[in-house]
Amino acid sequence: MIVIxxxxxxxxxxxxxxxxxVHYDPGLADRQEAIPPLLRDAAALVVRNRTLVTGALLAAAPRLRCIGRLGVGLDNIDLNACAAQDVTVYPATGANTLSVAEYVVTAALVLLRRAWFCTSDMLAGKWPRGAAGEGQEVAGKILGLVGYGAIARETARLARGLGMDVVGHDPFLPGDDPAWGATRSLPLADLLGMADVVSMHVPLTQGTRHLIDSAALANMKPGAILINAARGGVVDETAVAVALRAGHLGAAALDTFENEPLTQDRASAFADTPNLILTPHIAGVTEESNRRVSALTAANIIQHLARQD
Incomplete structure (x- = not known):
């Protein structure tokens, strides 16, 4: 049995x-308590980012042999518990890279130009040409990438095609590594101080939780833009809202959140926050990427189970 x-x-x-x-129920992530009984005889489990794969869940799945992750982040999966139970985890590495990179570059374009925020005024019969014409071009701006893995590198490639200068920070990638290419490697403080757009590309760990906090935001270039399509928790959401209202942070796009789904109560922290785009953790989800991610995950599951037979 394969449970999805x-x-x-x-x-x-x-x-x-x-x-x-196959047992396929895309609503199970909203009914976590219903998952363990389904795993008694399951050989494989397929999840995205909302299903919590804990030690307790694995204990209810004595025959589980592998887990397919429809995406790349693994912070919802207890990898130590998986290893202890000899369960192999397969992220869909590379399958949604382009989708996330396009999301970041599109967010930068929209937030810099700002012309697309005047629809409500237009529908009200207003003609806000002055405000709508105060946007900026992306060409010549500096994009700062915090973390420089595969998605950040693809983002850099797209951004340079639009005329952006790209800098990056990644403590795990030596400054002389050829992977940097045309991207300049900088300390985080230097990147924050010079980038017009800062985009997060790090996993959520103890070392990256609230990496962008009120102090980091204060060190950012006045009027700069922040984009987080990486993991919720790597930025302090309350601090972002405060910085936007104060006008120090020019704009922000957040696709991931510390608590997902974002409830109305949690979302109230962003009330009356200007120049803000919120999306429901879909930067890596497009029709094309969903096909790629799903196909890769299916292939990984089938190959693993075939080897175990």
């Missing part, structure tokens, strides 16, 4: 069904 707890491309599900029994 979150949405997956239909063609990939059919591929899995051809290999064995």
């Amino acid at each position: 707890t979150e949405f997956m491309d239909a063609e990939a599900i059919d591929t899995l069904r051809a290999a064995g029994a």
Whole structure:
């Protein structure tokens, strides 16, 4: 049995069904308590980012052999517990890289230009040409990438195509590593002080939690833009809202949040916050990327189970 707890491309599900029994319920992530009984005889589990794979969940799945992650972040999966139970975890590495990179560059374009924020005024019969014409071009701006893995590198490639200068910070990548290419490696403080757009590309760890806090935001260039399509928790959301209201932070786009889904109560922290885009953790989700992520995950699951037979 293969249990799938979150949405997956239909063609990939059919591929899995051809290999064995499948229980597909994309709403299970909202009913975590319903998952353990389904795993008693499951050989594989497929999740996205909202299903919490804990030691307790794994204890209810004695026959589980592998987990397919429809994405790349693994902070919702207890990797130590998986290793202890000899359960292999397969992230869909590389399959949504382009989608996230396009999201970041698009957010930078929209937030710099700002012309697309005047729709409500236009519908009200206003003609806000002055304010709408105060936007900026992306060409010539400095993009700062915090973390320089595969997604950040693809983002850098797209940004340079638009005429941006790209700088980056990654303590795990030596400054002379050829992977930097045309991107300048800088200390984080220097990057924050010079970048017109700062984009987060780090996992959520003890060392990166609230990496962008009120102090880091104060060190950013006045009027700069912050984009977080990495992991909720790497930025202090309350501090971001405060910095936006104060006008020091020019704009922000947040796709990931410390608590997901973002409830109305949690969202109230962003009330009356200007120049802000909030999206529901979909930077890596497009029609194309969903097909790629799902196909890769299905292939990983089938290959693993075939090797174990």
